[in-house]
Amino acid sequence: MRRSVVPLLVLAAVQAVGAGPAVADGMPTPVPGTAAPGPAGHGEHPAGPEQRSIGIRLLDAPEDRRDDPRAQAYIVDHLAPGSTIERRVEVSNESSEPMHVDVYAAAASVTKGQFAFAAERTPNELTGWTSLDASGLDLPAHGAAQVRTTVRVPANAAAGERYGVIWAQTGGPADRAHNLAIVGRVGVRMYLDIGAGGEPVSDFEIERLTPGRGSDGRAELRARIHNTGGRALDIGGALTLSDGPGGLRAGPFPARTGTTLAPGERAEAVVPLDARLPEGPWSVELKLGSGLVDHAAGATVTFPSTPGGAGAVTASAAGSGAGATPAVAGFAALGLAAGYLLFLGFRRRSRR
Template sequence: MTRRFAVTNTSSGPQRITLSVGPAQITGNEFVPSDDPQANELPEWVTVNRRTFVAPPDSTTELRATVAVPPDASRGERYGAIWAAVASRQKDRQGTEVEQVNRVGIRIYLDVGPGGDPPSDFGIGDLVPGRTDTGDPVVRATVHNTGERALDMTGKLWLSDGPGGLTAGPFPAQLGTTVPIGGSAQVQVPLDRQLPNGPWRVRLRLESGRIHREATGTLTFPDGRNAWGAPASADGSRRWVLLLAGLAALLLAVLPFVVSPTLRARVRRQFASR
């Protein structure tokens, strides 16, 4: 499997770029490089067609990464990154030369297993309005990874039907939230400080790759700082769904008691006829 990517030098001078592949892990809902260079097999399985090159100023260089998974590889998901690093030497106050390395990377999610890609899916919990320690409004939601792949969440939030018919948004969700398989994580959406408390109709759309989910409701922001309000109440359509589901469950629970007398009478007649 081969994938193309590009490295861009935005500086005004040439830069010597060094490329490498390293393992990564998900810690505290963040995708971070692993301290152990042998944490998984990706450094052995992933190769780049150029390990080092000089990038001219204001240039973009296209490269190729090849992934070769051995037939006997164990199943499971691996995380890693392709790193592009630039090193420079500078002297500190004592005159000692210090090497400074700056690097950027492209994430790798590699799943090994039979068949096609494992399914990705997630659910969104309650939307909770709050205010930060500086008084800025924020909406928090908990994402539950119900699929078989780690998720990198992005998303937007819209507010409508506010006081005086106000609308606001879209507001981007804070990036950097990675949800491991079977795990949960909080996603926060910071909002404009000038927004009144509400009530507001809220719509949150979250995405990970091609999978997207939405949550809607009505919420009111609390007064004061560093405070959280009541979770958003469900929309009318969602309340009807919950009500119908509850009625269906109640009907299933009552049905045996309605049918049972008839069955008992039928059984009695059968025994009586014998």
């Protein structure tokens, strides 16, 4: 069975939710629509990212995911056993010189709140199902070429989500002029869920907000997130502060990207703030999302004055799993008690 796809006419680098500037195996992480520095020619030193770099982006997505920003940056789909899909990626040479680029699929995993890239060309079950119509590209200066990716799922494939990356890589081995091999690669992530019937629901909860202060003196807000659905999520979002000292407002501050949660997993998203931010109290609203799923949580918080100190949450209210603080729970209990007393008084008057 083949799935129809639609071309992606507009691709933005900001769609790479959860793909931060971290380094895996000494190589840049895959950030769709952006470039990674490549090496200079044989016997030369690198000329810098602007002159020697490569880029990669996804060119099409499933029709039923045309509104999903994750599916415009990554290969995200739900497939029945025996299905076949095709996706195109474009690899570009951002430099002013010709460049050879290798293209291949390699393994990845989601663990401890991170999308982890396997070393070099490590295979897994998904890469065994994946084939490319080109393994190497000779790109002219500022040139680009398309590579077709085909995934054939065996009819006896077990249910579950698989992860991988379509990599574009450039570099050369060590030689007399270079003691170290210089390798740069960028890629497009793959999130493929296998199973009969409909796709598992994607959802998450914001369970707790914790104000703090980092070792660099900057205030920060941490949010514990629980993936309550059946698909991996790339969490991103922003924090807005209001009703601060003297009526101050601040933000929005972007949440630190790089949080990817497997189904059932919990992790913390961190929003770093300014070191000059007053301690508070502040009314905060944190909005987080992954693809078409988004939730918000609000609270009144006071940041600690010193790194490692304990902040305070005096009230919280969330539309997604943020539990009530003791203060809020106490007010709720008082309200129930008052309602019960009124009910008893009404019954006595009725009997009279």
